Amino acid sequence: MPRRATKRGAERTRLSTDCDVLICGASFAGLAVARELAGCGAEVLVLDRYEIGERQTSACGIPTLWLEALQLTDALQQTFGELVIHTRYATVRYQLPWTFSTFDYRALCGLLAAQGQPFAFETATVTGRTGSTVHTDRGEIGAPLIVDALGWRRVLGSGPNIQPPDALLSRGLEVHPFGSGQDMEVWIDRGYVPAGYGWSFPADGELRIGIGSFDPRFHVREPTVRLAQDLRAETVRYQGNWIPHALRDATEDGVFFAGDSAGHCLPLTAEGIRTALYFGIACGRELRAVLAGALTREQALSRYHAFSASHARPFRWMLRVQRLIPRVPPRLLGASLRAIDRKRFLDWAFGHYLEVAHPRFVATTATAPRLTVKVAA
Numbered sequence: 610m611p612r613r614a615t616k617r618g619a620e621r622t623r624l625s626t627d628c629d630v631l632i633c634g635a636s637f638a639g640l641a642v643a644r645e646l647a648g649c650g651a652e653v654l655v656l657d658r659y660e661i662g663e664r665q666t667s668a669c670g671i672p673t674l675w676l677e678a679l680q681l682t683d684a685l686q687q688t689f690g691e692l693v694i695h696t697r698y699a700t701v702r703y704q705l706p707w708t709f710s711t712f713d714y715r716a717l718c719g720l721l722a723a724q725g726q727p728f729a730f731e732t733a734t735v736t737g738r739t740g741s742t743v744h745t746d747r748g749e750i751g752a753p754l755i756v757d758a759l760g761w762r763r764v765l766g767s768g769p770n771i772q773p774p775d776a777l778l779s780r781g782l783e784v785h786p787f788g789s790g791q792d793m794e795v796w797i798d799r800g801y802v803p804a805g806y807g808w809s810f811p812a813d814g815e816l817r818i819g820i821g822s823f824d825p826r827f828h829v830r831e832p833t834v835r836l837a838q839d840l841r842a843e844t845v846r847y848q849g850n851w852i853p854h855a856l857r858d859a860t861e862d863g864v865f866f867a868g869d870s871a872g873h874c875l876p877l878t879a880e881g882i883r884t885a886l887y888f889g890i891a892c893g894r895e896l897r898a899v900l901a902g903a904l905t906r907e908q909a910l911s912r913y914h915a916f917s918a919s920h921a922r923p924f925r926w927m928l929r930v931q932r933l934i935p936r937v938p939p940r941l942l943g944a945s946l947r948a949i950d951r952k953r954f955l956d957w958a959f960g961h962y963l964e965v966a967h968p969r970f971v972a973t974t975a976t977a978p979r980l981t982v983k984v985a986a
């Protein structure tokens with residue numbers, strides 16, 4: 610039976626066990642992997658340093674279609690049909706072809722975890738790996754199938770951990786004051802951040818106000834405080850992290866990586882939840898095929914690797930646009946954003962953006978839909 614309390618002190622007994630699948634990280638990517646393994650009959654162990662849902666890792670904004678596809682709408686807090694973008698010289702209000710919603714992190718993780726039952730859960734800090742043995746602060750765990758869904762640090766890779774500020778990482782920080790609002794707002798304003806953007810996402814009695822910088826050397830605390838103050842909001846309940854903005858190999862040395870550990874966060878917008886879910890599902894399907902005897906572990910590694918890499922083009926494009934926007938003079942940027950406020954263009958642009966990790970993937974039974982690898986009988 611899963612245990613869901615962050616173990617502290619004497620409770621942190623020694624863990625020494627083996628399992629069929631070891632999923633390290635119990636946030637979006639890790640829980641999506643577990644979901645795909647529900648009822649597979651294998652021993653699945655999920656590890657995280659915190660209780661499931663205990664530490665919110667984002668502003669929790671996602672296309673509503675993803676919540677619907679995964680039957681997670683009970684966690685939904687607020688829905689937005691428009692995106693309001695403020696620049697120094699203009700404010701535009703885009704009518705979106707699909708809605709965006711904020712959700713409650715703890716509730717969503719709980720729902721997702723319930724879909725993945727039965728699996729065992731333990732709180733432990735993962736420190737590294739030797740071959741198929743994962744080292745934690747509570748002992749060693751061996752598994753033939755290992756998933757690193759631990760976020761940007763990619764703890765289980767074979768080389769040294771990715772290190773800011775030189776790595777391709779953005780940094781994000783937000784405050785969570787009580788308050789309300791009707792609009793999902795974004796600020797592209799060098800007064801706050803030279804390369805990046807600010808945001809305010811209302812979430813049912815709470816505001817998530819923050820700054821993301823694509824330049825990891827730029828410190829975001831002062832502008833986050835300033836944006837919150839400009840919005841007359843309290844600067845309380847901070848939450849921040851590094852955010853990868855470049856794809857990395859989704860498999861390495863026999864390990865599967867999903868979500869931020871594989872750089873699956875979208876470079877232009879730092880939207881990484883739906884992609885963590887999407888690639889987590891893809892990874893889980895490959896693992897399930899291995900457990901069913903339909904694929905070898907090596908075949909699954911190679912298929913998942915190729916599936917992730919097949920998304921490189923949109924990631925590259927978004928990285929280019931991410932780098933271009935800060936170079937556009939502010940007046941021209943305002944004028945350009947106004948000029949593209951045409952329904953046909955917005956439907957096209959946001960349609961393509963959603964396609965990168967479309968929620969229809971949830972309903973497919975495909976393991977790696979973009980591949981034509983023959984599955985051994």
Ligand SMILES: Cc1cc2nc3c(=O)[nH]c(=O)nc-3n(C[C@H](O)[C@H](O)[C@H](O)COP(=O)(O)OP(=O)(O)OC[C@H]3O[C@@H](n4cnc5c(N)ncnc54)[C@H](O)[C@@H]3O)c2cc1C
Binds near residue numbers: 664670874
């Ligand atoms: C301020 C901010 C706001 C953001 N807002 C949004 C947003 O609104 N929408 C959106 O789509 N994206 C947003 N993002 C990006 C998004 O948070 C990430 O892309 C997403 O969380 C990636 O999911 P993940 O499951 O891969 O990793 P994470 O959500 O980072 O989860 C990693 C898990 O691993 C655990 N862990 C880490 N290290 C260890 C260890 N050594 N041992 C054990 N456990 C460990 C952590 O506790 C955590 O549960 C935001 C990011 C930031 C920083």
